[in-house]
Amino acid sequence: MMCTAKKCGIRFQPPAIILIYENEMKGKSRQRIMPVRNFSKFSDCSRAAEQLKNNPRHKSYLEQVSLRQLEKLFSFLRGYLLGQSLAETMEQIRRETTIDPEEDLNKLDDKELAKKKSIMDELFEKNQKKKDDPNFVYDIEVEFPQDEQLQSCGWDTESADEF
Secondary structure (H helix, E strand, O other): OOOEEEEEEEEOOEOOOOOEEEEEEOOEEEEEEOOOOOOOOOOOOOHHHHHHHHHOOOOOOOOOOHHHHHHHHHHHHHHHHHHHOOHHHHHHHHHHHHOOOOOOOHHOHHHHHHHHHHHHHHEEEEEHHOOOOOOOOOOOOOOOOOOOOOOOOOOHHHHHHHH
């Protein structure tokens, strides 16, 4: 069955993921409600998202929905179950999905580091210019302005005399 995902959202009571998709054969918009079972405020959102995406009943419908988006929806559900407001949950998700340049990634455990690396990879893929892009320019040369005189380092002046 060929379908194109249009919108994906969450319903809190009873908990369910709702997908609005278009059936390519008939050209009609449809809605699929996928109930979320056995999910509590202590559940792992990434595991729940993987299980839903790999569920044989929903797999063909969720092909075009990213795993990151499903994880975010499950995070909203977990925030609701914890009693947080929507604004608090959104702020928490924003903190989890952004990279702080001042944060020391050496101090993170393996799971958190893998999460940060996947966020960086996704951001890199999003910002990468490919050959097919309309603004792609091959071999760009940029002149950087030099406000101050360059300071020479002591290590490179001595080595030129020795050779």
